[in-house]
Amino acid sequence: MNxxxxxxxxxVPEKELMPTTSASELIEHVCSNRYKKENCSKEDKQGFKQLPRVLQDIILLIDLDTELNINGVLGFIENSSGRYLDETIDVLGRIRAVNDANALKEIKDILREYDAGAHKLNDDIQHLQQYEVRSYAQTHPILDDEFYDRIQRAEEKLYINANQENVFDHLMRYIEANKKELMDEIVVYL
Structure with missing residues (x-):
């Protein structure tokens, strides 16, 4: 993160627009620019940690939501986003998405029982050949049917599967409630 x-x-929007930028607009702006090549890569963990916390929070939730929609919670865990599992749980707690934070904590506990943390699962996929297609069980042979059943039950508690508020609703309320402090963190970089 040079x-x-x-x-x-x-x-984020231009400095002049920041005072009138709503939480929804800020999130939308970060979402629109998050995956541009020149923007922050979470691979650079030190650089990512230097971003204002509200931007870290938005990025972590964008990545969680993207992975859950595309690959489910195990895809989230085994991809680079999973290396930020603890930080993602912290964000969910901070924005009061308690059910989601608890579901991810439960998943983390299951992973720990199987000695299958995010770093281990991510390392397993790094050994695959480009374009190699394998099932999750083939990629991670240490995991059994009970593991998958427990993960699935915990995953069903996440907002994406349960009939509860979206994490972005919680995030918008959090940003609006703490807007001045959060925007002040951002403006020093503009």
Whole structure:
């Protein structure tokens, strides 16, 4: 993350617009610019940790939501986003998405029981050949049917599967309630 100021400037609206930017607009702006090549890569964990916390929170939730929609919770865990499982749980707690935080804590506990943390699962997929297609069980042979059943039951408690509020609703309320402090963190980079 070579130029933190430039990255923040690309992720958020212009400085003049920040005072009137709503939580929804800020999230939308970060979502629109999150995956541009020149913007922050979570692979650079130190650089990512230097971003204003509200931007880290938004990015972590974008990545959680994307992975859950595309690959489910196990895809989230085994991909690079899973390396931020603890931080994602913290964000969910901070924005009061308690059911989701508890579901991810339960999943983390199951992973720990099987000695299958995010780093281990991510390392397993790094050994695959490009374009190699394998089932989750083939990629991670240490996991059994009971593991998958327990993960599935815990995953069903997440907002994406349960009939509860979306994490972005919680995030918008959190940003609006703490707007001045959060925006002040961002503006110093603009």
């Amino acid at each position: 130029n933190l100021h430039a990255i923040v400037q690309q992720l």
